[in-house]
Amino acid sequence: MNPSLTLKHDRYMAALRDMPPSGGGGCHTALLRVANFGRQAGLNPDQIARDLAEHARGTRTVTETEIRAAVVKAFNSSSTVMPYADARTARPHPVVDGAKLMKSIVERGAAFTEVDLWEASPERIDWPPEHDATELLQRLYAPEDRLFIGTRYDTGTEHVLPASVWIDRLARFSAVPEHIIPNPLTGEQGLTKDGKVSFRADSCVAQFRFAVVEFDTMPREQQIQFWAGVKLPVVALLDSGGKSVHGWIRIDASNTDEWTCRVESKLFDILTAVGADRACKNETRLSRMPGHFRAEKNRWQRLLYLDPAGGPIIP
């Protein structure tokens, strides 16, 4: 072993020995750090996972999935120190008063109802809900963009098809599936954070075009006022067929690092402060597919607003 690798191996071993206990001691954070040191020392993922499992101790059980996720992240990140170095800005994140911001946004959009959204939509949605899917695909995607459309548990290649194929299929005979991943995918297999093979893992994203934003607990009327009043490049608003209005926001990030920096860190820091669901921050977030009929609720999932360029609803 060369001297440099020896030093790195020693550092890895020291970090393993000093790993803090689980159950509030900082063990979860340390898993990734130690895995990074292991990667730099030239060890393989399986070896590191075994070492972590052996050294993890404390009051909380550290699962194999948790360890595997840390190892996968260590090996998939472009840099173990700062994965989104190129996109990091020199301005510290502002501390946002979510309640104050939400209040001002809702006040700004107070005059809006669902009808006003429809009126304000740059694309006139004058087709029946069952055509929403094809109309949306035609307006937002190139024919060759590969899209996942399916149910929550579909992961196979047959659900990742070019937009043109989906349009043809949906127009002719198919019922519209329940979900869509708004960002085009590669159509190739990738690894999930758990290390599982999938066609819709974060690593399968080909274009980081849209972020999905939704609210868990906010009344529907207030959600509409939020979307009307917020200054974001809104591309589409969808009625989930339940209580939610899903928003698609134009992002156009160039890679996963930029997405992480801009969306997962900056954008969702603010959106979470105003009550948005932080779980939506990843690039393969499922959104409701407009044009799907939710039989259990007897309601359509449908388009409320469509602006392919993306812009604030109230300029």
Add this chain to the structure above:
Amino acid sequence: MNETSKAEDMITEQAREVGAASIDNSIILPGGGISIQATADELFRRIGPTKTLFMRGGAVVGIFETRDRLELEVISPAAARSRFESYATFYAYRMGGHQQVLKPTVIPQEMATALLESEAARQFLPKITGLINCPIIVGRDDREVVEIIDQGFHPSTGLFITGGELPPNIEPQEAGKALKELVSEFDFQSRGDRSRALALFITPALKLGGHLLGNVPVDVAEADKSQSGKTFRQKIVAAIYNEKPSLVTSRSGGVGSVDESLNQQLIAGHPFIQLDNFRGRLDSPHIEALLTAERSFSVRVPYCREVVIDPSRIIVMLTSNGVETTRDFANRSSIVRIRKREGHAFRQFPEGDLLQHVRANQSYYLGVVFAIVREWIRRGRLRSQEMRHDFREWCQTLDWIIQDILGEASLMDGHEAAQERVSDPALTFLRKLTLAVVDQGRAGEPLIASTLYEIADAAQVPVPGLREPDEDKGKRAIGMLMARLFKTTVTLELDGFRVTRRESEKFRGDGGGNYIAKEYLFTRLNQ
């Protein structure tokens, strides 16, 4: 998608607008994932709108107060360290436990250098071309409309107007009269010299306001004697614009040379640069290049990076009692010759002399110049057909203004002869010799070469080609020089004098027969 339409920036801005986001002025220095570009972007985006730092020819410059006025100065990396702190508080990522934390820090000098040289500085800082201490009159797209802009930075011209009051509106007739009053007590060599003197009062307004796009000549003031008012006239020109000429001192070569002194003044950014009381031959390719440069001219001074300045905002002035220069420099000059008025007592004003009067009434005299410019614009920005100067746009425009608005003689009358003389060392010598002859009361007297050498020697007029005083070599040098000058003519007229050469047969006292003697007669033309 551009920077301002990014989702995260839009909602951050909205949060700031409604006071829901903390506004702090911190900027993170490079390191720990922050690139130099990111820091530079953040820093110069903030500085740009303040209009306190500018880009000038690739260098970041600031406005500094010197003893009596404001000047532009290149910001050195050492100065930038503290200067940047007035715009932001700086932090850097440091390891704190197992994660990076932000800690307050100061900017290392190396980092200040990198920031000053960054692309972001060029992108976000306004580009400045110079300073001027009075309002200027600028044209607008619709050709007859003008606008007077006053204090502050003006992106359209790149000028920072540091002071001065808005001038009053004056009728063109009154303006013409007031302008002529300013030159009424000078004894000009010819009517053309007077016209050029008047033109040089108006030239800066036309140039700084962007009405003249081409080059303007050096204002060369030449007098027959010292204390005749040549520097005084140029000070009046600058005073109309609420400025004082920036002096360039005449030293030869090396550190502190004319070129270096000129560069320092060019970097300082003031519009009037004066090479005062020049003696000897002015042969500076650097100055000639400045006068013909279109939009950029490289200057550098010791311990400072090179700066590319816009020479179109610079008015160069030169004074001398006997200009001797190259043909190229002469072609780029507007020569105004004045004679000393012996025993004349110049008019006094309540404020003091004419210069003090103009300074006290600067706003009025600026209004006088603007009235003439406005009248020229009103009448269609016309030009004459004058072709006797290399800088045609300047020459034809000012010739039209001088003749058609002010009713004076043609701008270029007598100018070609003056150009010829200042660029010919022999003619320059003959002029100085003529003045010495007149001074010593020998005008009208036939003089031979050896007598002329004695006169030149007594008046300390250097003889071209003679390195040290030597009577024998001196008279031969003068003889050869005169032979060349009078090769095809027997009379030469220059600057108000006539020199006539005549030959007469003289008897040699030693019995060697006769010889042809050449004598020179110096007479004043108007006598």
